[in-house]
Amino acid sequence: MSAMKMTRRGFIKTCGIMAGYAVLSVNMTKEVFAAAMNMVGMRQKQVYDADAHVYKIRKSQDNPMIKKIYDTKSGFLHDGPCGHKSHHLLHTEYKDRSARVKALKDKGVTLNI
Amino acid sequence: MMRSVEGVMYQVNAPKGVDPDDIFFVQVDPNKCEACGTCEEVCGTGAIKSINDDGIRQVVDTAACMNCGQCLVNCPYGAIYEGVSYVDELFEKLKDPDTVVVSMPAPAVRYGLGECFGAPTGTYVGGKMHAALRKLGFDYIWDNEFTADVTIMEEGTELIGRVKNAGKEGTLPLPQFTSCCPGWVKFVESFHPELLPHVSTCKSPIGMLGPLAKTYGAQETGSKPKKMYTVSIMPCVAKKYEGLRPEMDDSGQRDIDATINTRELAYMIKKAGIEFNSLPDEDPDPVLGESTGAATIFGTSGGVMEAALRLAYEVLSGQKLNDPDIKVVRTHEGIKTADVKVPNFGTVKVAVCSGLSNAQKLCEEVKAGKSPYHFIEIMACPGGCVNGGGQPIDPDVRASLFKSMIAKVNRRYNARKPVA
Numbered sequence: 001m002s003a004m005k006m007t008r009r010g011f012i013k014t015c016g017i018m019a020g021y022a023v024l025s026v027n028m029t030k031e032v033f034a035a036a037m038n039m040v041g042m043r044q045k046q047v048y049d050a051d052a053h054v055y056k057i058r059k060s061q062d063n064p065m066i067k068k069i070y071d072t073k074s075g076f077l078h079d080g081p082c083g084h085k086s087h088h089l090l091h092t093e094y095k096d097r098s099a100r101v102k103a104l105k106d107k108g109v110t111l112n113i
Numbered sequence: 114m115m116r117s118v119e120g121v122m123y124q125v126n127a128p129k130g131v132d133p134d135d136i137f138f139v140q141v142d143p144n145k146c147e148a149c150g151t152c153e154e155v156c157g158t159g160a161i162k163s164i165n166d167d168g169i170r171q172v173v174d175t176a177a178c179m180n181c182g183q184c185l186v187n188c189p190y191g192a193i194y195e196g197v198s199y200v201d202e203l204f205e206k207l208k209d210p211d212t213v214v215v216s217m218p219a220p221a222v223r224y225g226l227g228e229c230f231g232a233p234t235g236t237y238v239g240g241k242m243h244a245a246l247r248k249l250g251f252d253y254i255w256d257n258e259f260t261a262d263v264t265i266m267e268e269g270t271e272l273i274g275r276v277k278n279a280g281k282e283g284t285l286p287l288p289q290f291t292s293c294c295p296g297w298v299k300f301v302e303s304f305h306p307e308l309l310p311h312v313s314t315c316k317s318p319i320g321m322l323g324p325l326a327k328t329y330g331a332q333e334t335g336s337k338p339k340k341m342y343t344v345s346i347m348p349c350v351a352k353k354y355e356g357l358r359p360e361m362d363d364s365g366q367r368d369i370d371a372t373i374n375t376r377e378l379a380y381m382i383k384k385a386g387i388e389f390n391s392l393p394d395e396d397p398d399p400v401l402g403e404s405t406g407a408a409t410i411f412g413t414s415g416g417v418m419e420a421a422l423r424l425a426y427e428v429l430s431g432q433k434l435n436d437p438d439i440k441v442v443r444t445h446e447g448i449k450t451a452d453v454k455v456p457n458f459g460t461v462k463v464a465v466c467s468g469l470s471n472a473q474k475l476c477e478e479v480k481a482g483k484s485p486y487h488f489i490e491i492m493a494c495p496g497g498c499v500n501g502g503g504q505p506i507d508p509d510v511r512a513s514l515f516k517s518m519i520a521k522v523n524r525r526y527n528a529r530k531p532v533a
Contacts, residue, residue, distance in 0.1 A: 035509035036187060039234050040496035041445055043224045044413045046235035047499060048443070050224075051406035054237060058406035058437040059423045060265035065403040069329065070266065076329045081270035089324045089363050090267055091314040092292075096306035097299065100134070100176035111177055112159035113304045113473055 115194065119229055119376035120506050121185065122194035127202040127371065133357035137196045138180040138350050139502070143169050145192035148523065152184035152193065157469025157493070158300070168523075176303065179469065181296035181493040182350035182502015189511055197353045199344075199371035200381060206342045206371075207250040213341045215330070216251040217322050218242060220258050221348035221412035221498035222375045228505040229379030230389045235499070239409075240394025245382050247395060255330065256397040257345070258404030260322040261411040261420070264293065268315045268417075269424040272488055276429075276461075285310055288464075288479060288486040291417050293317040295355035296493030300469055305476045318411065319345045319352060320361060323368030326401060333400050338366055345372040348412070348501035351493065374503025406437065414467040414497030415449065418442045418490040422453055422461070429458040446495045447471055450486070467492040 057063055069076050077085050105111065114125045128136060141152070141161070148168030152161045160177035161170050161184050172178045185193040206212045227238035243254050271289065278284040292298055292313040301308055315321075323345070327338040345356050355361070356369035373381075382389050397403070407423050410416030419439045426434045441451040448466045455461055464486045466475055472491045478484045494500045 036500065036507055037446060037495065039507040039509065040500040042233075043221075043235035043499035044443075044445065044496060046224050046237050047220075047410055047413045047416070050237045050239070051410050052438070054239070055404070055406035055409060059427075059434070060262035060269075060405055060407045060420060061424055061427065063259075063262045063403060063405045063408075065259060065400060066262050066266060068400075069263070076332070081266040082274065086267055089328065090263065090316055090321045092316045092320065092360060093314070094298065094302050094309045094312060096309070097134070097176070097302040098304065098306050100174075101303050104174050104176055109173055109177070110159065112157065112470070 116198070116200075118198075118200070118380040120191055120511075121376055122191070123198040123200075123377070124194065124196050125201055126197050127199045128197060128357065131357065132359075133354045135175060136354070136357075137172055137175055137178070138353055139178065139182050139185050139193055140172050140196055141170050141184075142192050142194055143171070145190055146170055147190050147192070149189060151187050151189060155183045155187045157181070157183075157473070158304070179296040179299045179303075179493060180351035180354045180502075181469070183494055185350065185502050186500070186504065186506060187510060191506075191511065195350060197372075198377060199373055200377050203344060203371050203373065204381070204384075211340060213252045213336045214250065215253045215255055215326050215341055215343045216246040216346060217255055217257045217319060217326070217344060217369075218246070218346040218378075219319065219348055219352075219412070219498065220261060220409045220416075221501060221504070222346055222378065223409075224412055224499050225348055225375045225504040226379055229376070229383075232390075234507075238389075240396070241389060241392045242378075243397050244392040244395040245378075245387055245389055248387050248392070249381060249385055251344070253326075253330065253334065253401075254395075254397045255322065255326060255401040256404055257318050257322050258408035258411070259397075259401050260318040260325065261408035262405055263321050263325070264315055264318045264411075264417075265407055265420050265424050267321075268292075268313050269421045269428070271313055271315060272421065273425060273428055276487055285314075287311075288484050288489045289313055291488075291490045293411065293417055294492045294494075294498075295349065295351040296469070297472060297491045299351065299354065300472060300493065301476070304473075305480070308476060308479060311479060316361075317355065318408075319347065319369065320355065322401065323356075323361065324364040327364035327366055327368065330401050338364060341366075342370045343368065345369050346374070346378055347372060348375050348498045348504045349494075350374065350502040352503070374501075376503060376505060379505070412498045413443075414446075414492050414495075415442045415444045415465045415490065416497065418463055418465050418488065421488065422463070425461065426453075426455055429461075430456040432456055442490075448475065461488070462486045464489045466490065467497055468495045469493050 227236040407420035
C-alpha cells in the first residue's frame with residue numbers, strides 16, 4: 001500500500017503536474033475575481049444611470065423632505081445638522097476592539113494585518 | 114435548521130440580546146468546501162484559512178472576521194453559509210395586525226434584486242421593490258435612501274467643521290473617514306483603534322433611519338414606537354452585525370429590529386407568491402421615503418464621496434454646482450485619489466477606496482502622518498455595496514463542471530502532501 005503511494009507521488013512529481021495544478025488553481029481564483037468585477041461594473045453603471053435619469057433631484061440639500069426635517073422653525077432637527085438632537089440620534093461613538101485580535105495573535109493565529 | 118435562499122444556505126437564527134462579537138455571520142460548510150482557496154484570497158484580514166491537511170477552510174475566529182461576506186459571494190461552490198436570518202420572524206411580524214412593520218431598504222438592493230427574477234445584471238427595480246414591500250404587508254414603505262441624504266447633511270457638515278477649524282483645540286483631526294460601511298467600521302475598531310478620532314461620528318444611513326423611524330416617523334404617523342418593528346434591508350452581511358450593536362438604542366427602544374439582505378428579500382417575495390416582474394412602479398411613503406440621486410449613488414464605491422462633494426462645493430463656495438456629475442471620484446476598484454477645486458475655498462483632497470487590503474494601505478499612510486487628504490471614503494467590498502456580501506450571486510462565479518473537477522483533483526493531491 002505504502003509502496004503504491006510512493007510510486008504515485010513520484011509519478012506526479014516527474015510529470016510536473018504539481019506545478020500545473022498550482023497554476024490552474026491560481027488562474028481559477030483570478031477568473032472568479034474577474035467575473036465578479038465585470039458584474040460589479042455593470043451594477044455600478046446602472047447606479048449612475050439612475051442618478052442621472054431616474055431621480056429628479058440630484059443633491060441631498062435639495063430634497064424637500066430634507067428641507068422639512070431641518071427647517072429652522074418647525075423641523076424635527078431644527079437646530080441643524082450636527083446640532084443637539086442630531087448628536088443624540090444620528091451620531092455615535094466607536095469601541096476599541098483590538099484586544100480580541102491581539103489575544104488571537106498571541107494564540108499563534110496569523111492574520112494579514 | 115438550515116435553508117437555501119437564492120443559492121446560499123442560511124441558518125434560521127434571529128438573535129436577540131446577544132453580543133454580535135460572538136456570532137459567526139459567515140462560516141464554511143466543511144462538507145461543501147473544495148479547498149480551492151478563493152475565500153482566503155479575497156479575505157482582507159486573513160480570518161478565513163485552511164484548518165487541516167485537506168485544505169478545508171474555516172472562519173477561524175469572529176474577532177478576525179469583518180462580516181463583509183466577500184468569501185461568500187466569491188465561493189465557486191456555495192460552501193459558505195450565513196449564520197443569521199430574520200426571515201421567519203419577519204413573516205410572523207408581517208402577519209401580526211398589532212405590529213407596525215417598517216421597511217428600510219438600502220440603495221444597492223434596488224440594483225441587485227431584479228437579478229433574482231431574471232433581469233439583466235444591475236437592472237434598477239426601485240419602483241417594483243417598493244410595490245413588492247407594500248404587497249408583503251409592510252405598514253410603512255420608508256427608504257434608507259432618505260437617510261443617505263441625511264447622512265450627507267450630517268457628515269458633510271462635520272467635514273466642513275473639521276476643515277474650517279483644522280489645528281484648533283478640540284477639533285477632530287483630518288483626514289475624516291466615512292462611517293457608512295459596517296465592515297470598515299469594525300476593521301478600524303479592531304486593527305487601528307488609534308485612528309478612531311478620524312472616523313466620522315455619523316452613524317451610517319441605516320443607523321440613522323432606525324432611530325428616526327421610531328421618533329420622527331412615529332410622531333408623523335401617530336404610531337407607538339413600542340409597536341414598531343424596523344427592518345433593515347441590505348446588500349450586506351455586516352449590516353446584521355451593525356443592527357445588533359448594543360449602543361443602537363437611541364430612540365429609547367432597539368433602533369433596528371431585524372436585518373435581512375437582498376437575497377432574503379427575493380426569497381420572501383417568491384415565498385409570498387408575488388409576481389415581481391408584473392408589479393407596477395410605486396413610490397415610497399413620504400417623510401422618510403423621498404430621496405435624491407446623491408442618495409442612490411451610496412450604493413457604489415465613490416458614491417458617498419461624490420454626494421458629499423455635491424454639498425461641500427455649494428457650502429464652501431457659496432455658489433451653485435451646475436453639473437452634479439463629479440466623475441473624477443468614480444472608481445471600479447483599488448484606491449482613487451483626486452483634487453477637487455472649490456471656488457472661494459481652494460482644493461479639497463480626497464481618496465476613495467474599496468477592499469479592506471486597500472483600506473489597510475490608507476490607514477498606514479494616516480498613521481505615518483503622510484496622508485494629504487481631507488476626506489477618505491472606504492468600503493469593505495470591492496466596487497462598494499452593489500458588490501456586497503448580501504447581493505445575488507453572480508452565476509459566472511459558480512464553478513463549471515471543469516473547474517469543479519480540477520478542484521477535486523487539487524484537493525486529493527493536497528491531501529497526499531506529506532505533513533511538514
